[in-house]
Amino acid sequence: GEDVEQSLFLSVREGDSSVINCTYTDSSSTYLYWYKQEPGAGLQLLTYIFSNMDMKQDQRLTVLLNKKDKHLSLRIADTQTGDSAIYFCAERRPGSGNTGKLIFGQGTTLQVKP
Amino acid sequence: DAGVTQSPTHLIKTRGQQVTLRCSPKSGHDTVSWYQQALGQGPQFIFQYYEEEERQRGNFPDRFSGHQFPNYSSELNVNALLLGDSALYLCASSPGWGRSGANVLTFGAGSRLTVL
Numbered sequence: 001g002e003d004v005e006q007s008l009f010l011s012v013r014e015g016d017s018s019v020i021n022c023t024y025t026d027s028s029s030t031y032l033y034w035y036k037q038e039p040g041a042g043l044q045l046l047t048y049i050f051s052n053m054d055m056k057q058d059q060r061l062t063v064l065l066n067k068k069d070k071h072l073s074l075r076i077a078d079t080q081t082g083d084s085a086i087y088f089c090a091e092r093r094p095g096s097g098n099t100g101k102l103i104f105g106q107g108t109t110l111q112v113k114p
Numbered sequence: 115d116a117g118v119t120q121s122p123t124h125l126i127k128t129r130g131q132q133v134t135l136r137c138s139p140k141s142g143h144d145t146v147s148w149y150q151q152a153l154g155q156g157p158q159f160i161f162q163y164y165e166e167e168e169r170q171r172g173n174f175p176d177r178f179s180g181h182q183f184p185n186y187s188s189e190l191n192v193n194a195l196l197l198g199d200s201a202l203y204l205c206a207s208s209p210g211w212g213r214s215g216a217n218v219l220t221f222g223a224g225s226r227l228t229v230l
Contacts, residue, residue, distance in 0.1 A: 004156070031217050042118075042204055042223040043157070088156050092217065095170045100211065101147070102219065104156030 006089055006105035013113050018076040020108045022089030025070065029091035032065060033102065034074045037086045046074070046087075076110075084112045116141075118222035120205050126228045127195050135190045135225045139207030146188040147219065148180060149204040157204055163188050164210060192227075200229045 005023045012018045035043040049056045049063045056063045062075040086107040092100050119138045139146050145164045149157035159172035163182035182188045206219040
């Protein structure tokens with residue numbers, strides 16, 4: 001099917017690590033992304049990983065990719081209240097020529113308690 | 115750099131009406147994609163424009179149509195509006211495939227459409 005699956009809600013305490021998980025569907029997807037959406041706003045790209053990599057670190061963010069299981073995770077170290085938002089996982093499905101579309105999960109709401 | 119700009123930010127229409135949403139891509143980007151995000155859901159791909167042509171389309175009816183202009187800006191048109199068309203419509207731009215950064219979409223803040 002087309003679905004990218006994410007858990008709907010995660011609550012953590014400020015200073016803890018957060019881990020958001022995602023399962024995607026298409027083994028031919030070339031890139032996998034994590035986007036952040038704050039209330040009333042558009043999507044902000046946090047990070048992405050090419051499908052031939054298994055890990056990428058960018059400051060407080062660590063992305064792990066298990067291609068065999070089609071599992072992607074985002075770890076946020078030292079989570080802050082400003083990290084409270086909805087996090088979307090997305091896979092890039094290849095298309096012909098210049099095309100390619102992103103398939104998004106339904107989002108994980110991260111709540112950070114002081 | 116203004117990034118991706120969309121207009122209007124909010125609008126209210128009634129069933130059966132038509133709506134046009136507008137998008138200006140980020141400077142240097144020539145490919146524009148449109149996504150629909152219903153409340154509580156992830157964005158869904160509508161279509162993508164490159165070189166003024168629709169290159170790929172998602173699972174949306176023909177009531178959804180678009181256009182890309184020579185300056186790379188784009189419009190999304192929705193005819194015969196239904197209550198279920200109420201959503202946040204997101205425009206995203208990127209460089210053409212094969213160019214540096216082509217794998218990264220930059221999203222605008224969206225146009226929130228309410229159909230009554």
